[in-house]
Amino acid sequence: MNSEYIVEMRNITKSFPGIIANDDVTIQVRKGEVYALLGENGAGKSTLMSMLYGMYEPDRGEIYIRGEKVVFKSPSEAAEKNIGMVHQHFKLVDNYTIGENIVLGIEPMKKKFGIFPYVDMKEANEKIAKLSKDYGLEVNPTDLISDVNVSIKQRVEILKMLYREAEILIFDEPTAILTPQEIEYLLKIMEELKKGGKTIILITHKIEEIRKIADRCAILRRGRLIDILDVKSTSTQEMANLMVGRKVELTTDKQPPKFGKTVLEVEHLSVYDESKVEVVKDVSFKVRAGEVFAIAGVSGNGQVELADAITGLMKAGKGKIILNGKDITNEKIRQRTEDGIAYIPEDRQKYGVLLDFNLRDNLGLRKYYKPPFSQNGILKFSEFESYAVRLIDEYDIRCGQGGLTSLRSMSGGNQQKAIVGREIEEHSPLIIFVQPTRGLDLGAIENIHKEIIAERDKGTAVLLISLELDEVMNLADTIGVIYSGKMLKVADASTLDSQAVGRYMMGVTEA
Amino acid sequence: MSYINAMITSGLAFAIPLFIMAVGGIYSEKSGITNLAVEGFQGFGAFCGAVVAVFLGMNTGLSSSAIIYVAMLFSFIGGAIYAIIHALLCIKFRADQVISGVVINILGVALTTFLTTTINTALFGNASNKFTLGVSPRFSVPGISKIPIIGAVFTNIYPFEIIILIIAVYAWYLMYKTKFGMRLRACGENPQAVDAAGGDGAKTRFLAVMSSGGLSGIGGICFAYSLLSQFSPSIYLGYGYLAIAAMIFGNWNIIPTFFVCIFFGIARAGGYQLCLAMGLASIYSDLFLMIPYILTLLLLMFFSKRNHPPKAAGEVYDKGKR
Numbered sequence: 001m002n003s004e005y006i007v008e009m010r011n012i013t014k015s016f017p018g019i020i021a022n023d024d025v026t027i028q029v030r031k032g033e034v035y036a037l038l039g040e041n042g043a044g045k046s047t048l049m050s051m052l053y054g055m056y057e058p059d060r061g062e063i064y065i066r067g068e069k070v071v072f073k074s075p076s077e078a079a080e081k082n083i084g085m086v087h088q089h090f091k092l093v094d095n096y097t098i099g100e101n102i103v104l105g106i107e108p109m110k111k112k113f114g115i116f117p118y119v120d121m122k123e124a125n126e127k128i129a130k131l132s133k134d135y136g137l138e139v140n141p142t143d144l145i146s147d148v149n150v151s152i153k154q155r156v157e158i159l160k161m162l163y164r165e166a167e168i169l170i171f172d173e174p175t176a177i178l179t180p181q182e183i184e185y186l187l188k189i190m191e192e193l194k195k196g197g198k199t200i201i202l203i204t205h206k207i208e209e210i211r212k213i214a215d216r217c218a219i220l221r222r223g224r225l226i227d228i229l230d231v232k233s234t235s236t237q238e239m240a241n242l243m244v245g246r247k248v249e250l251t252t253d254k255q256p257p258k259f260g261k262t263v264l265e266v267e268h269l270s271v272y273d274e275s276k277v278e279v280v281k282d283v284s285f286k287v288r289a290g291e292v293f294a295i296a297g298v299s300g301n302g303q304v305e306l307a308d309a310i311t312g313l314m315k316a317g318k319g320k321i322i323l324n325g326k327d328i329t330n331e332k333i334r335q336r337t338e339d340g341i342a343y344i345p346e347d348r349q350k351y352g353v354l355l356d357f358n359l360r361d362n363l364g365l366r367k368y369y370k371p372p373f374s375q376n377g378i379l380k381f382s383e384f385e386s387y388a389v390r391l392i393d394e395y396d397i398r399c400g401q402g403g404l405t406s407l408r409s410m411s412g413g414n415q416q417k418a419i420v421g422r423e424i425e426e427h428s429p430l431i432i433f434v435q436p437t438r439g440l441d442l443g444a445i446e447n448i449h450k451e452i453i454a455e456r457d458k459g460t461a462v463l464l465i466s467l468e469l470d471e472v473m474n475l476a477d478t479i480g481v482i483y484s485g486k487m488l489k490v491a492d493a494s495t496l497d498s499q500a501v502g503r504y505m506m507g508v509t510e511a
Numbered sequence: 512m513s514y515i516n517a518m519i520t521s522g523l524a525f526a527i528p529l530f531i532m533a534v535g536g537i538y539s540e541k542s543g544i545t546n547l548a549v550e551g552f553q554g555f556g557a558f559c560g561a562v563v564a565v566f567l568g569m570n571t572g573l574s575s576s577a578i579i580y581v582a583m584l585f586s587f588i589g590g591a592i593y594a595i596i597h598a599l600l601c602i603k604f605r606a607d608q609v610i611s612g613v614v615i616n617i618l619g620v621a622l623t624t625f626l627t628t629t630i631n632t633a634l635f636g637n638a639s640n641k642f643t644l645g646v647s648p649r650f651s652v653p654g655i656s657k658i659p660i661i662g663a664v665f666t667n668i669y670p671f672e673i674i675i676l677i678i679a680v681y682a683w684y685l686m687y688k689t690k691f692g693m694r695l696r697a698c699g700e701n702p703q704a705v706d707a708a709g710g711d712g713a714k715t716r717f718l719a720v721m722s723s724g725g726l727s728g729i730g731g732i733c734f735a736y737s738l739l740s741q742f743s744p745s746i747y748l749g750y751g752y753l754a755i756a757a758m759i760f761g762n763w764n765i766i767p768t769f770f771v772c773i774f775f776g777i778a779r780a781g782g783y784q785l786c787l788a789m790g791l792a793s794i795y796s797d798l799f800l801m802i803p804y805i806l807t808l809l810l811l812m813f814f815s816k817r818n819h820p821p822k823a824a825g826e827v828y829d830k831g832k833r
Contacts, residue, residue, distance in 0.1 A: 074709075075706065075707055075709055076709030079709050085707075087707065089703075091701065091703045091704040091706075091707040091708070092701065092704055093696075093697045093700045093701050093704050094700060094701070094822065095700060096696075096697065096700075100693065101704070104693065104694065104697055104704065104705065104708045104710065105694075105705065105708030105709040105710040106708070106709065107690045107693060109690060116684070116688075117689055117690070118688040118689060119688065119689065119690055119693055160708070164709075
């Protein structure tokens with residue numbers, strides 16, 4: 001057996017009802033290298049690694065670990081071969097301590113008075129403290145998971161693998177939820193792990209990370225292996241093109257902005273949540289016609305509540321919201337939309353569309369109560385149909401059965417195109433985009449970004465709220481950074497770089 | 512004074528079987544399986560115990576006390592076996608846990624009534640729907656039981672009360688100190704975490720639901736040997752639901768749930784004694800027996816907000832879900 005490779009997956013094929021997730025994929029990973037799997041959503045990266053980790057079994061193909069053929073029936077069998085995985089969604093128990101989470105599944109046991117077995121957390125916590133020191137993973141083993149931030153939760157997941165003496169570490173999109181500073185920290189940890197002789201497999205769709213850390217990179221597209229590249233000798237653009245399967249533009253071309261009059265004015269706005277906690281604190285800003293005003297911030301710092309207060313989904317506690325000179329602070333939601341607010345919400349499936357309605361009806365949601373869509377309270381479906389046909393064509397919405405396609409059967413990218421089309425067609429002076437590209441792949445992101453810039457160039461005021469720093473840097477004319485409900489910084493986009501914005505996102509105000 | 516003593520003594524006799532049923536509920540729900548089936552579990556468990564008791568009474572020379580202990584053991588086994596249905600439906604077949612619980616309860620009433628009648632017909636030739644069991648003997652602790660008020664706690668104790676408390680202490684230890692308990696509680700919060708860590712979430716939940724059935728069964732047979740002095744369809748009086756209510760006020764923790772059960776027990780017995788003390792006609796006693804349920808409604812209104820049920824309870828767990 002060729003044991004130059006620590007992991008070999010040969011001719012792996014795996015299908016789920018309706019799709020082939022992996023089609024004859026072969027990868028070979030050397031001991032001690034950082035091996036990246038690059039691909040868009042649904043390319044089959046996670047599925048491939050789930051098989052290495054024992055979550056699924058391949059339909060066809062073989063897996064070799066250190067040259068020895070293995071068949072994993074469960075993650076614990078993979079763990080026996082020293083394979084560990086940090087999942088995209090952490091698998092942690094919130095009301096357990098960090099220590100308890102780490103030992104769960106392989107609890108160290110002792111016996112009290114020689115008869116009553118119990119879980120010995122003291123010994124476990126000491127071992128964890130030592131591991132965390134060795135690899136620079138700072139955690140306090142007795143903290144509750146519910147009290148720590150995502151970056152620490154991720155460290156806990158890494159420690160879980162190290163505690164199990166894992167040699168092959170799989171990271172599934174580890175940076176998706178981290179701030180730029182936390183990403184730096186994580187990449188440093190990965191370096192440290194590599195130095196310690198661990199083999200790392202990194203699943204990602206962010207090319208920048210691969211450039212920084214990976215030695216080699218396998219590109220997957222629609223379940224197939226496209227290419228295996230040496231990272232040092234390949235350009236970013238080349239990788240992006242291979243990943244998407246056509247030429248993509250990584251940054252959106254845009255003309256210098258032409259600002260018009262002020263469209264939206266938020267003055268000293270405070271918003272309170274259900275338990276009367278002030279989640280938006282005394283926020284003021286202005287958005288002009290022809291401007292993309294982007295609000296950057298780590299998730300959960302009041303962005304969503306701010307958007308909800310402007311659109312009317314939440315009540316403004318204090319302060320004023322002024323649209324085109326009219327005070328709309330206490331207006332009803334429909335009045336606000338008629339006054340000129342279009343809204344692309346964060347959770348598109350919950351607030352943006354009716355999943356069980358068809359595309360035609362979803363596209364008509366903004367207009368159904370007005371003529372010509374409705375006459376004397378009776379809906380005119382012929383109008384809905386012709387309107388849908390026009391939007392499907394103009395916004396390139398891919399759908400199997402035209403206006404009668406059920407929303408549920410459409411991809412996330414096409415659902416979003418439908419929402420964006422519907423909202424743009426309102427020709428409102430203000431459009432609010434919240435996380436418009438969440439969960440979309442590179443091709444769809446490119447498309448949405450073009451629409452946003454096109455609206456700005458038409459003279460619409462655009463308020464963009466995003467957790468993706470790249471997106472903010474790419475699109476914004478003006479950047480506001482929100483931290484803990486406060487607008488920490490508002491500045492012209494040209495005066496800020498992503499490092500500076502990242503610092504403000506962490507709440508650091510001095511340079 | 513004698514009213515207060517009677518209130519305490521009979522309050523405890525009611526509270527403690529209720530408590531073990533609530534512990535059963537906690538075992539299931541802490542593992543993430545919503546359990547409305549306590550009522551059915553306790554009835555079926557009691558039925559199994561009663562059948563064994565009747566059989567032993569006919570064929571052996573065992574003393575009636577010894578028979579009670581054997582009946583308790585078989586109630587545990589019977590309840591645990593019956594709970595397999597709930598476990599299979601909820602874990603293997605991913606059925607809705609609330610519906611499964613309700614079905615278990617309805618099935619329990621019908622099945623045990625039918626089987627009781629059938630067995631009675633076969634053994635005694637009359638189609639009675641009850642097994643007469645009698646009331647368990649009681650004892651008082653010498654000395655302490657003479658102290659005013661506090662003594663009532665040690666007066667006229669059913670032996671099963673002691674056994675239940677021992678089982679409950681062990682159940683607490685198992686849940687909070689051992690590997691099994693640690694995984695069980697983790698399953699109720701995030702079963703993916705247990706599977707990803709190499710523990711078998713489905714197996715842990717299965718065992719938890721079976722334990723739930725067994726513990727509920729013990730509660731059932733103890734009611735049969737005290738309040739009812741028989742096994743009959745009247746065992747489905749809703750005490751299983753009361754145990755669920757106690758579990759909720761106890762915030763799914765064993766120790767607070769114990770005090771809630773004591774409170775329910777005292778309230779119920781207190782209402783009954785109040786009725787006697789006021790010399791009211793016996794029809795009014797039914798009115799006073801409503802007290803625990805009215806308390807349940809009131810407490811639900813005030814306490815539901817502060818509660819933290821196990822996060823994953825009631826969710827169908829799909830291992831493949833990411």
